[in-house]
Amino acid sequence: MGRVAVVTGGSRGIGEAISKALKAEGYEVAATxxxxxxxxAAFTEETGIKTxxxxxxxxxxxxxxxxxxxxxxxxxxxxVANAGITRDAFFHKMTPEQWKEVIDTNLTGVFNTIHPVWGxxxxxxxxxxxxxxxxxxxxxxxxxxxxxATKAGxxxxxxxxxxxxxxxxxxxxxxxxxxxxTEMVRAIPEKVLNERIIPQIPAGRLGEPEExxxxxxxxxSDDAGFINGSTISANGAQFFV
Numbered sequence: 001m002g003r004v005a006v007v008t009g010g011s012r013g014i015g016e017a018i019s020k021a022l023k024a025e026g027y028e029v030a031a032t033x034x035x036x037x038x039x040x041a042a043f044t045e046e047t048g049i050k051t052x053x054x055x056x057x058x059x060x061x062x063x064x065x066x067x068x069x070x071x072x073x074x075x076x077x078x079x080v081a082n083a084g085i086t087r088d089a090f091f092h093k094m095t096p097e098q099w100k101e102v103i104d105t106n107l108t109g110v111f112n113t114i115h116p117v118w119g120x121x122x123x124x125x126x127x128x129x130x131x132x133x134x135x136x137x138x139x140x141x142x143x144x145x146x147x148x149a150t151k152a153g154x155x156x157x158x159x160x161x162x163x164x165x166x167x168x169x170x171x172x173x174x175x176x177x178x179x180x181x182t183e184m185v186r187a188i189p190e191k192v193l194n195e196r197i198i199p200q201i202p203a204g205r206l207g208e209p210e211e212x213x214x215x216x217x218x219x220x221s222d223d224a225g226f227i228n229g230s231t232i233s234a235n236g237a238q239f240f241v
Contacts, residue, residue, distance in 0.1 A: 002026040004073045005220065008113050009083030011043040011051050013182040014132065017209035018080055018216045019049050025217055030069045056083045056109035063116040076117045078128040078220045081110045088143045099146045106150035110157055127170035128220045131158050135178045139240040155231060162229030171228040173219050178235025181206035203236030
């Protein structure tokens with residue numbers, strides 16, 4: 001059997017592409033999801049990748065879910081913390097509930113996903129932690145104070161974990177996608193995409209989920225063992241100050 005990889009939010013969008021790419025490289029993959037049972041079932045039928053349902057914002061649910069994956073597949077070697085949500089609003093209209101929902105999933109959810117398996121990685125002397133952050137965690141974004149705060153916080157998590165894990169054979173890195181052609185992004189009105197979003201991208205197009213997945217496959221590999229605490233910006237040269 002290959003190494004075991006867990007991808008949170010792994011049955012849709014970028015997570016789906018990551019799950020498929022890791023399986024193609026020989027990993028035993030488990031994909032988690034939060035609510036869409038129909039999509040998860042279709043994903044498993046298509047790929048053969050087993051899905052597990054829990055709320056990453058809940059520590060006990062995460063701990064139990066990860067323990068079940070280890071019981072089914074073996075010790076977890078690779079964690080891809082990809083699950084994320086948006087609850088966009090301009091700051092003066094943002095509610096405490098919108099703030100808390102995003103913090104719980106996108107920031108606390110990263111802790112909840114990594115913490116239960118961190119000790120096992122230390123004991124075995126190997127681990128790969130990959131967090132899917134965002135360009136908006138690097139530059140901020142109007143209407144996304146909550147989201148940007150979590151994605152910036154994710155970068156702090158990987159830089160700190162890298163320093164703690166390096167001597168134990170564990171790497172922790174982040175990927176910051178720019179605008180990727182997921183179902184969510186492609187649902188944006190075409191006029192907005194063509195006139196306001198794509199013109200900001202020097203590559204002149206949206207990225208593809210598979211392009212992010214290839215970054216994950218590399219960071220999960222033995223070849224990436226000296227890359228630790230780093231951020232890969234996959235954004236089509238959408239630079240910022």
